[in-house]
Amino acid sequence: MDELSRVRADLSVGERTLDDLWNDRPLLWQGLAWNRAQLRLWLLSLPDIKARDAETDNPTYRRSIGETARSSAWSGASPNGGLGGDLGDVLVEVLTALGKPAPLALVRTKLPPGLVATEPMIRAAVQAHPRLRLTGPLIGLIH
Numbered sequence: 001m002d003e004l005s006r007v008r009a010d011l012s013v014g015e016r017t018l019d020d021l022w023n024d025r026p027l028l029w030q031g032l033a034w035n036r037a038q039l040r041l042w043l044l045s046l047p048d049i050k051a052r053d054a055e056t057d058n059p060t061y062r063r064s065i066g067e068t069a070r071s072s073a074w075s076g077a078s079p080n081g082g083l084g085g086d087l088g089d090v091l092v093e094v095l096t097a098l099g100k101p102a103p104l105a106l107v108r109t110k111l112p113p114g115l116v117a118t119e120p121m122i123r124a125a126v127q128a129h130p131r132l133r134l135t136g137p138l139i140g141l142i143h
Contacts, residue, residue: 003028011063088129101140
């Protein structure tokens, strides 16, 4: 998904509120069948995305790459307990542990505790990751 990569790239340039991100790309969110809560969950699943005022209805997000000093106002938005990598990398780990292609619904149940991902989010991550493929109902690894 090139569009999702562009959203992440936009966050590298400057901070954006959830409202801004939602309103800037309505066709993308409609095409993914996402609502605002799903956009927020996707942003939370990205380890390089930081959130400020995360407890509000309109948090502000930015991307931090190679940041060494962390501001107290900005927190890691990733709920995956510091597993590192993005959702695609987590899916690779899950499929490697399973040892074979698996249905999307099964892979979703094998995600680490605290990592919340919807089926559209998983599909988007599979399409964006170079080591993953979706064949019918199965997610598999490309070796």
